[in-house]
Amino acid sequence: MSxxxxxxxxxxxxxxxxxxxxxxxxxxxxxxxxxxxPNGAGKSTFLKLVAxxxxxxxxxxxxxxLKPFANAELFRRAGFCPQQEALYExxxxxxxxxxxxxxxxFSAAEATRRANEALxxxxxxxxxxxxxxxxxxxxxxxxxxxxxxxxxxxxxxxxEPFNGLDPVGRAEMTALFAQAGREGMSVLVSxxxxxxxxxxxxxxxxxxxxxxxxxxxxxxxxxxLSRHPRRVELRAREPRRLARALVELDFVxxxxxxxxxxxxxxxxFELERFFEALTRIAAETRAGVTSLxxxxxxxxxxxxxxxx
Amino acid sequence: xxAATHTEIYRPFRDALAPSRWAFWPLYRAQMAIATKRKLPxxxxxxxxxxxxxxxxxxxxxxxxxxxxxxxxPLISGGGLVAQFASQLLEVHKLIIAAMKTVRFFAVLxxxxxxxxxxxxxxxxxxxxxxxxxxxxxFDYMLAHFATAFTFGCCAVLGPGLLxxxxxTFNSPDFIFLTEKWPVIVATIGYSLVFVTALSALILAVSxxxxxxxxxxxxxxxxxxxxxxxGGAMSALMRERQWWMLSLASHFERVADWWLGASRSFHRWDxxxxxxxxxxxxxxxxxxxxxRVRRMEVVA
Numbered sequence: 001m002s003x004x005x006x007x008x009x010x011x012x013x014x015x016x017x018x019x020x021x022x023x024x025x026x027x028x029x030x031x032x033x034x035x036x037x038p039n040g041a042g043k044s045t046f047l048k049l050v051a052x053x054x055x056x057x058x059x060x061x062x063x064x065x066l067k068p069f070a071n072a073e074l075f076r077r078a079g080f081c082p083q084q085e086a087l088y089e090x091x092x093x094x095x096x097x098x099x100x101x102x103x104x105x106f107s108a109a110e111a112t113r114r115a116n117e118a119l120x121x122x123x124x125x126x127x128x129x130x131x132x133x134x135x136x137x138x139x140x141x142x143x144x145x146x147x148x149x150x151x152x153x154x155x156x157x158x159x160e161p162f163n164g165l166d167p168v169g170r171a172e173m174t175a176l177f178a179q180a181g182r183e184g185m186s187v188l189v190s191x192x193x194x195x196x197x198x199x200x201x202x203x204x205x206x207x208x209x210x211x212x213x214x215x216x217x218x219x220x221x222x223x224x225l226s227r228h229p230r231r232v233e234l235r236a237r238e239p240r241r242l243a244r245a246l247v248e249l250d251f252v253x254x255x256x257x258x259x260x261x262x263x264x265x266x267x268x269f270e271l272e273r274f275f276e277a278l279t280r281i282a283a284e285t286r287a288g289v290t291s292l293x294x295x296x297x298x299x300x301x302x303x304x305x306x307x308x
Numbered sequence: 309x310x311a312a313t314h315t316e317i318y319r320p321f322r323d324a325l326a327p328s329r330w331a332f333w334p335l336y337r338a339q340m341a342i343a344t345k346r347k348l349p350x351x352x353x354x355x356x357x358x359x360x361x362x363x364x365x366x367x368x369x370x371x372x373x374x375x376x377x378x379x380x381x382p383l384i385s386g387g388g389l390v391a392q393f394a395s396q397l398l399e400v401h402k403l404i405i406a407a408m409k410t411v412r413f414f415a416v417l418x419x420x421x422x423x424x425x426x427x428x429x430x431x432x433x434x435x436x437x438x439x440x441x442x443x444x445x446x447f448d449y450m451l452a453h454f455a456t457a458f459t460f461g462c463c464a465v466l467g468p469g470l471l472x473x474x475x476x477t478f479n480s481p482d483f484i485f486l487t488e489k490w491p492v493i494v495a496t497i498g499y500s501l502v503f504v505t506a507l508s509a510l511i512l513a514v515s516x517x518x519x520x521x522x523x524x525x526x527x528x529x530x531x532x533x534x535x536x537x538x539g540g541a542m543s544a545l546m547r548e549r550q551w552w553m554l555s556l557a558s559h560f561e562r563v564a565d566w567w568l569g570a571s572r573s574f575h576r577w578d579x580x581x582x583x584x585x586x587x588x589x590x591x592x593x594x595x596x597x598x599x600r601v602r603r604m605e606v607v608a
Contacts, residue, residue, distance in 0.1 A: 051441045072443035080441035084434025090342045102334035103442040147438065 005030045005155065005186050006050060010059035013045050020045035022210045024059070028188075032181035034197035035190035036303060037207035043190040044083055044159050046207065050188060051080035051157045064155060076104060079148035081158040087143060089133030093124050096132060097147045104151050118150035119143070123172060137164030145173065155186045162191055174199050194303055206303065222301070229253050229267040230294060232274065237288030239264050245281045249274070262290070331444050335452035340459065343422050353421055354463060356414035361468030364407040365475040368400050372479040400476045400485065401492045401568045407468050408499065408564050412557065415464035416507065420528040423457030423511035425521030427600065432519065436604050446601050450512070454597075457511050461504030469496040495567040503560055506586045509593035516600035532556055549576055559585050 004027055011024040021042040035043045048054045049061055052068035052075060061067070066074045087096050094115055101111035119128045122142040127135065132143060141164050148156050158177070162170045170193075177187050178200050191197055197204060204221065206214040214221045222230075236242045239262040246266060247255045251274065253267040268274045271294065282289045344350060430436045439449055473493045476485040486493070511528050518524035539555030552558040552575055559582035566579035 048437075053437055053440050070440070070445065075441055075443050078441070080437065082434055082437040082441075084437060086434040086438050088338070088342055088433075088435065090345050091338070095338075095341070099334055099338040100438060100442065102337075103331065103439065103444050105331075105443065 004028070004062075004065075005033075005188075006061065006063040008059065008061045011049065011056055011061050012058040013049060013054065014057045019210045021049070021207075024212050026205065026212055026215055028205070029203075030184075030186045031203060032177060032187045032189070032201040033203045033205060034201050035188065035205050035207065036192065036194060036197055037190075037213070038192065040209070041207035042210040043207050045210075047080075047157050047159045047188065047190055051078065053080070076151070077153055078155040078157060079151060079153040081144045081148040081156065081161050083159040083163070085140065087132045087140060090131060092129050092131055093119055093135070093139075093143045093146070094128040096143060097150055100147045101150055106151070114150045114152075115146070118146035121149070121176065122146045123169075138166055138169045141165055142169070142173070145176070149180070149185075153185070155188065156180065158187065158189045160191055161189060162193055162196055170196060229269050230271045230274075232266045232268065232271070233291075233293045234264040234266065234278075234289060235291040236262050236264065236282075237290065238262075238285070239287070241285050242281065242287035242289070245285050245287075246278075249277055332448040332452040332455065335439065335444065335449065336455045339426065339452060339456040343456065343460070349421060353414070353418040357411045357418070357464040357468050360407050360410045360414070361471040364403050364410075364468065365472050368403050368472050368476045369479050371400070371403075372476065372481075400472065400489065401495075404469055404472055404492065404496050405564055405568050407472060408465065408496075408503075408568075409561065411465055411468055412503070412560060415461055415503070416528070416532050418464045419457050419461045419504070419507055419511055420525050422460045423453075423508060424515050424518070424524035424528055426453040426456060427512060427515040427597070428518045428524055429521055431604060440604075446598075450594075450597055450601055453512055453515075454508055457508035458504055461508055462500065465503055466497065466500035469500050472496075492568065495569070499564050499567050502563060502586060506560075506590045506593075509590045509597070513593035513596040513600075516597045549574070553577060553581065553585075556589070558582075 007027040008024050012022050013020040024042075024046070035046065037043050045054070049056060050063050050068060052063075052071055055069040063074060064077055068074050068078075091099070094112075097115035097118055098108075098111045101114050102108065104111075106114060116125075116128065119125055122145050124139060124142050124146060127139060132140065135143065141161060145158065145161055148158065156177075161177075162173060165173060174196055177189060181187050181201070187200075189197070189200060198218070202217045202219065204215070204218055205212065206221070234242070239257050243255045243257050243264050246252055246264070249268075251268055251270040253269065254265075255267075256265045258264065266274070278289075278292075281287075430439075436449070440446075470493075473485070473496055476489075477483055480486075510531065511524075514527045514531070515521075515524045518527060536555045536557045539552040539558055542551035542554060543549055558575055562575045562577065562579050562582040563586065565575070566582075
């Protein structure tokens with residue numbers, strides 16, 4: 001499925017004097033997109049705007065071609081997993097999801113069937129008849145995800161869905177969202193656990209202090225950060241010989257030889273040219289390069305560069 | 309058995325779901341289901357209204373037996389206290405007024421217990437985020453919560469009233485209570501609905517303004533009991549009955565006396581004042597609820 005998932009134009013949302021989101025203009029394609037940013041960055045505000053929970057203070061927003069606020073048609077095509085607890089403690093997991101499906105307009109039998117299916121998918125099949133009050137934090141998160149996917153939406157908006165999940169649970173939910181994305185469901189996930197976003201998708205939207213800081217594939221975003229040189233970590237049997245040759249390159253900013261392990265840290269603004277040159281120099285100097293890594297293309301590094 | 313895997317997640321719903329005109333119904337049912345899960349509070353809170361209904365119905369039954377069988381009838385042949393008491397309560401509407409006055413505090417207790425947490429607990433847990441991302445309007449949301457408080461109020465007030473009317477109807481000769489005294493039944497229903505509607509709206513408004521159920525519960529009782537105490541105190545100090553107009557309970561009492569045709573009412577003011585006060589209270593309460601529900605998106 002192709003086409004714009006959502007488009008925002010000068011979108012803003014204030015809570016009285018507090019700016020939740022300011023002057024956001026972006027367009028997202030269908031697929032899995034990760035929303036990252038520190039606390040108070042505006043992720044939850046943006047997701048609530050997308051889910052139609054709150055209305056924009058200014059600007060326009062269209063999700064699946066529809067204005068989201070209080071739009072029943074969109075609500076049938078989208079599922080929302082909020083960050084808050086949100087579930088009634090005295091109901092069982094099955095009752096919660098079933099009653100929320102009834103709010104969508106499904107018949108009792110269909111609502112029950114969908115609730116059961118969704119709870120199975122999130123791994124709550126055995127606990128479906130237990131009270132939500134007796135659920136662990138992770139189980140509650142799973143129940144919230146179940147209610148968001150049970151009606152078969154085109155878009156799932158999940159606000160910090162990995163909070164409270166143990167590592168196994170996180171991996172399972174990451175896999176679930178990734179698979180949903182592969183099967184054609186669009187997923188918009190916010191999290192501050194960066195490596196989970198990386199495991200899920202390379203498409204990110206980065207917020208900071210209510211503003212859009214970056215958008216796109218992580219690698220491409222990193223390339224745009226030209227004021228930060230790329231860092232490359234090398235290991236060689238003859239590190240000093242290799243370092244002498246590397247420092248001669250005009251696009252290499254710095255070379256630092258480590259005290260042990262034959263480690264060399266290189267900073268350069270032109271990573272591709274550096275790799276081309278390195279192949280040649282390694283062969284000429286016979287320095288014996290044993291490893292080559294570039295850590296700062298990771299989402300975490302990009303995040304640090306952008307937010308710091 | 310044929311092997312199969314069920315790993316698919318995304319199965320989009322292809323059919324069309326008709327927009328429901330009764331979108332509040334599933335939420336109402338869920339609220340009722342939650343409220344009735346714990347049986348002990350249910351038993352404690354409705355024991356009073358149930359006993360009142362049963363006792364007063366029995367008195368109504370006795371009254372008709374007295375009228376039918378005369379002073380030598382089997383039920384009162386033993387004479388004594390029951391016969392004396394029953395013969396003093398000559399008319400069913402007086403019994404209903406007595407019942408209404410008795411159950412009102414139980415009704416406030418039950419309605420406040422089940423209604424005080426409806427909106428504030430939703431807001432605290434963020435449950436409204438799940439509702440408002442579904443085809444449920446703010447109006448449906450308010451309606452569902454109102455209906456929940458209203459239902460418990462009806463069980464506490466209308467239930468005993470109708471039970472008395474039912475007993476009177478089936479024990480009156482040729483159902484004469486139904487054919488001749490039907491205005492009493494209408495007035496009982498009318499008064500109950502006014503009481504329950506006004507109180508439900510007040511409780512929801514307090515819930516919408518409170519952070520926790522316990523605060524809302526205290527506030528509802530605060531409003532009801534403090535106005536009663538204030539009215540009583542001012543009336544005693546100033547030696548003027550009109551000060552009872554400060555009391556919410558007195559306004560309900562005045563309306564009950566008026567509609568159910570009490571020959572003497574403790575409160576002497578024009579009953580339309582009470583109607584105006586209760587109507588105004590209801591409207592203001594609904595306005596507060598609407599405002600707070602709308603603000604839920606701000607604090608979401």
